[in-house]
Amino acid sequence: MTNEDDFRALVYAVVARIPEGKVTTYGLIAEAIGQPRAAREVGRALAVLPDDSGIPAHRVIGRDGKLVGGWAFGGENVQRAMLEAEGVGFLPDGRVDMAHHLYDPIDRPQLRLFGED
DNA sequence: AGCATGACGCCTA
């Protein structure tokens, strides 16, 4: 057990909380776990994630709404199809409609104040 | 110990 394992555990916890039909970014996750400069590490943590991990890693995209993890899902088009199947909207540019499908893990605690849980 | 690489992100031209 090392610090990196803890980091990865936090990453998985955050990613697992991403609602269906929503997406988030590496930087956002990194910031949510207290390491806003470790966006690359978030990607690495997801990279070692097995397909049957139950972690919706396909909902994690780049800061610009661009799909970057296509190689792990059989291509960006595959990942895009997965997201679209969940209700995520895409722009003509080929990017995710961040305006409506962006999930902020950091924003979640505020929802608790409203009793959303 | 030093160099190169990577599911990223921000700054500058």
Add this chain to the structure above:
DNA sequence: ATAGGCGCCATGC
């Protein structure tokens, strides 16, 4: 809006 360069953090050789 697009393209290129630099920085961060950890890993591998």
